[in-house]
Amino acid sequence: MSRLDRFKHTASPSPHASLGPGVNASGKGAVAAGRDIGQAITGAGAIGVHFEQTVTLPKEAFTPASSVACPPGLTNVLKLPRPFIGRGRELALLDRAVLDPGAVVVQAVHGLGGIGKSALAAHWAATRATEYCPAWWVTADSPASIDAGLALLATALQPALAQMLSQEALRERALQWLATHNGWLLVLDNVADPADIEPLLARAATGRILITSRRATGWHGVATPVALDVLSNAEAVELFTEILTHGPPRDADGTDEVCTALGYLPLAVEQAAAFCAETDTSPRAYLDLLARYPADLYASAAEGSDASRTMARIWHLSLDRMADEPITGQILRILAWYAPDAIPRNLLASLASAPTLLRALGRLAAHSMLTLHSETNDLTVHRLVQAVARTPDPSDPHRQPADIADACIRATAALAEALPAGHAEDPASWPTWRALLPHVDSLTDRLPHGSDTADTARLLSRTGQFLLREGSITRSLTYIQRSLASLERTVGAEHHDTLAARTNLAQAYVLAGDPKRAAPLFEQLLADSVRLLGEDHPDTLTARNNLAQAYQLVGNPKQAIPMLERTLADSVRVSGQDHPSTLVAQSNLAGAHMLAGSLRQAIPMFEQTLADSLRILGEDHLGTFSTRNNLAATYHAAGDVKRATQLYEESLSIGVRVLGDDHPNTLTARNNLAYAYVSAGEMKRAFPLYKRTLADSIRIHGEEHPSTLTTRNNIATAYRLAGDLEQAIRMYEQTLAAYARVSDENHPDALTVRSNLATAYRQAGYSGRAISLCEHALADGIRVQGEEHPQTLIKRNNLATAYRQAGDLDRAIPLYEKGVTDCLRILGEEHHETLTAQDNLASAYASAGNPEQAIPLHKKAVTGWVHILGEDHLSTLTARNNLAYAHRLAGDLRQAILIYKRTLANCLRILGKSHPLTQAVQGNLDSARRQRLRHRAARAKRASRRKEV
Structure with a gap:
């Protein structure tokens, strides 16, 4: 039996009250008549010996309620003072309820205070008033209010009864009328507790009842619930604009921002628009006032409107109803500091025992102050509820300044406690970080910087470190800079935490490319x-x-x-020699030698470090993983692609097994292996690896994370080396545009992509675009990294090469000459960039018709490459090919052919027949041989002529 069915039987007449067929009376002071008796005796002694009062009733009082007709057009439905906007879905839900003969239709519109429940009910009832008689509005926030509303209905049906019957008797008369008629509509507005209307529902067997309530629960078996949410953005803007511009024309700029700030809550939008209209305040000025004087604006009501219908007041009343459980107010004050959506419930775990906390959350949810999501175990609070809850008001017991300050401290502590333990590099921690990050953002945005505590500073610092890993460099810098300032103020400049924060800030500058x-x-x-x-x-x-x-x-x-x-x-x-920190120091020193171009020193150090790491830390340790990867990179730089590839393959296998597919180190290992395949000319093996790495990086980090952009750049380079210049250019351009959006177009990585794009333009024959891009890249490199940075030297070399390819040797050669001078001074004779610069200058001399100047430089380059990289390195082979060409231009074909033959033999042995360099050397050798044959033929011809003479 439903709750409604159970209560249907409570109204059966008592033996003493039966006065005739269909005529009943119940309750204190009730009167009922089945025939014209003229008088009725009421009071406590109406059936006993003592008579207290005699009342003479009008004739209408003795007409059975079932026989009383409703006056045409009888209605007291509220008239809305404001335009009604939107709500098409909810209106359709109310319309779809079919009134079956002999059954009552009960619907309950529920939602947060100020969400527009009464306005929806009033609009729906008013626009359908002609379908119902009467259409009657009852304020239903208490049993007394319900009784009063029903009594008014009785007197509206029979005005003559107004002065003759008590309120209770009139209430009973109305209930009898409702029980015996169809076609009526009763709106019960603002029901506080479903139990308050159960007696009414038990008596009303037919008709239509529309309920509004903040209660979201308790309607099962009583009414069909209709949840009401905030307005859409467009509806909120329309409502605001309608109120603002109802009178003279006004500035509506900023309306969208105001509605967003107010969370599209209808009451808040109405109040704000009315304030702007009455005070001739623009929406943008209102936003400024809201930021500076929130308490005043939340409590303000429009001229002539109900002062109790303000944002601050309606939620005050909701908390008053839960005053027996003070934790409810505490919960709202704590939640006020977080983001409004997806708030993890465990942030409240320290407040009370689990049963107490669940009960309090349930009550708040029942009063629509928050929404519980059982499937995700989190909750949602409307942003305006939060705004009011964290705005101090000494006159409001629920918003005392000390209580709000305490809630802020508790909110901070709960967030700090919920942060994942361990390093932010651990992928297992990322879901928790991403769930908490919006709440850290919200909390720290709402706290004035000067009010940060040491706990707040530590929260900022840890979040900043996670954001660094996420690639959100700008946000990370903001957090870490604020953390450092707060720690310097709260614990001092020399505290351990302050020094750690300064280290974090410096590392953030490094990752930001500064x-x-x-x-x-x-x-x-x-x-x-x-x-x-x-x-x-x-x-x-x-x-x-x-x-x-x-x-x-x-x-x-x-x-x-x-x-x-x-x-x-x-x-x-x-x-000690075997301490992990010693291994790190040894690896770092080896890496410095590698960057300095001292590969012959770097390789043995990395090999020793790897052996020590395997012995001390084990194969699966992250330190061993990093050392193996560094050694592979050094082999790669030294031209030993085979050994590099083997180590990269081992690193990837261990990364997948130990760290998992999604760990950043695993993605790096896969990316490095793909690069090794590219260097070996194995494009069919490289592209699938690159594409998987890109897909994984997008899935894990997002489209515009630095790791994703790096992978895109690498794939574009692979396409360029494979000869697909159109695809390479497209990917370079997309990557460069992404850097401009999310980072900084002057970030060193962005400058590298720009240089790569210029190279692709040059190789595709777009000399003009290549030169322009190289010129900008060099200027940006000088400004961002300085004249003497190795990357600036590379950019100068690239610009010179673009000029040379365009045939502008007058501009190319001076740039090459400066590049060689700078490289020798800054990097040293045997740095690979110095050797590259010398080789390029020599080629420019050769192109200018000065092979005699070119040959000594080419020889230096070859000697240098052999010394630092060995006979078989790609750079050595390329330099030998260039030297042979210079000898050929100088007319020394014998020497040129000897060098070409030696170079070709090495290319075939190391690179294979299909490698582009092998094919180029073979073509050059064939050309040189044909040229020698032509020269021999010419000499023979000249000799024959001299002989004839």
Whole structure:
């Protein structure tokens, strides 16, 4: 039996009240008549000996309720003071309920206070009033209000009864009328508790009842619920504009932003629009006022409107109803600091025991103050409820300033406690980070910077580190800079946490492509660490290592090497040869030698470090993984692609097994292996790896994460090397556009992509575009990285090459000459960039018809490549081919052919017959041989002529 069925039987007449067929009376002071008796005796002693009161009733009182007709057009439905906008879905739901003969239709529109429940009911009832008689509105926020509304209905049906019967008797008369008639509509507005209307529902067997309530629960078996949500953006803007411009024309610019700030809540939109209209305030000025004086605006009501119908007041009343459970207000004040959606419930776990907390959340949800999502175990709070809940008001017991301040502290502590333990590189922590990040953003955005505590600063610092991993460099810098400022203020400049925050900020500058700002920070950190902790403290050694790496990034690897040598020596002395920190220092020193071009020194150091790591840490340790990858990269740079490929394949296999497919190190290993395949000319193996890496990076990190953009650049380069210049150019252009959107078009990685795009333009024959792009790349490189940065030297070389290919040797040669001079001074004689610069200058001399100038430079380049990379490196083979060409131009075909033959033999042995360089050398050798044959034929012909003479 439903709740409605159970209550249908409670109205059966008592033996003492039966006065005739179809005429009943129940309740204190009730009167019923089945015939014209003229008088009725009422009171406590109406059936006993004592008579208290005699009432003479009008004739209408003795007409059975079933016989009373409804006066045509009887209605008291509210008239809306504002235009009604939208709500088509909800109106359709109300219309779809079919009134079956002999059955009552009960619907309950529920939602947050101010969401527009009464307006919806009033509009629906008013537009359908002609279909019902009467269409009657009852304020139903308490049993007393319901009784009063029903009594008014009775007197509206029979005005003569107004002064003759008590309210209770009139209520009973109305219930009898409703029970015996069809075609009526009763609106019960603002029902506080479904139990308050159960007696009414038990008596009303026919007709239509529309309920509005903040209660979202308790309607099962009583009414069909209709949930009401906020307006759409377009509807909210329309409502605001309609109210604002109802009078004289006004500035409506900023209306969309105001509606968004108010969360599209109808009452809030109405209040804001009315305020703007009455005070001639523009929407944008209202936004400024809302930011500066929220308490005043949340409590303001339009002139002539109900002062209790304000955003602050309606939620105050909701909390008053839950005053027996103070934790409900505390919950709202804490939730006020988070983002409005997907708030994890565990952020509230420390407030109370699980049963108490569940009960409080249930009550808040029942009053539509929040929404519980059982499937995701989180909750939602309307942003305006949050705004009011965190706005202090000394006159409101639910919004005392001390309580709001305490809630903020608790919200911060709960977020800090919920952050994942461990390093942000662990993919297992990413779902938790991503779930909490909007709430960290919201909390920190709402806190004035000067109010940050040490706990807030630590929350900011950890979040900043995660954002670095996410590739959100700009956001990360904002968090870490604020964290550092807060820690300096709260715990002092020399506290351990402050030094750690300064390290994080310097690392963020490095990842942002701004090592020039990082280096001074690392210098200060090293000085502070030495002063506060001593030369041998692990943090001091780390600070020295970080500074050395910053020097490498600003283009001073030679300055870094002595620092890393000292760090390694100190680590061996302090921690021992086999300590993990010593292995890290050894690996860093090897990496510095590699960047400095000293591959013959780097390779043995990496090999020793890998052997030590395998012995001390084991094959699966992350440190071993990194060392293996670094050694592979060094082999690759040295031209030993076969050994590099083998190590990359091992790294990828271990990464998948130990770290999983989605770990950043696994993606890096797959990307590196693909690059090795490209270098070996194995494009069929490279492209599937690259494409999988790109798809995984997009899935894990997003379309515009730095790792995704790096992979796109690498794939574009693979297409360029494979000869598909159209596809390469398209991908380079897309990648460059992405950098401009999400990072900075002057980020070093973006400058690299721009240079690569210029190379692709040049190879595709677009000399004009290539030159323009190279000119911009060089100018940006000088401005961002400096005149002497290795990347700037590369960009100058690329511009010179673009000029040379366009035939403008007058501009190309001076740039090449400056490049050689700078490389010799900055990088040294045997750095690979120096050798490249010499080889390119020599080629330009040859193209200008000066092979005699070219040959010595080419020889230097060949000697250098052989010394640092060996006879079989691709760069060595390329330089030999160029030297042979210079000899050929100089007319020394014998020497040219000898060099071509040697180079071709090495290319066939190392690269294979199909490699582009092999084919180019073969073509050059064939041309040189044909040229020698022509020369011999010409000499023979000249000799024959002389003989004839």
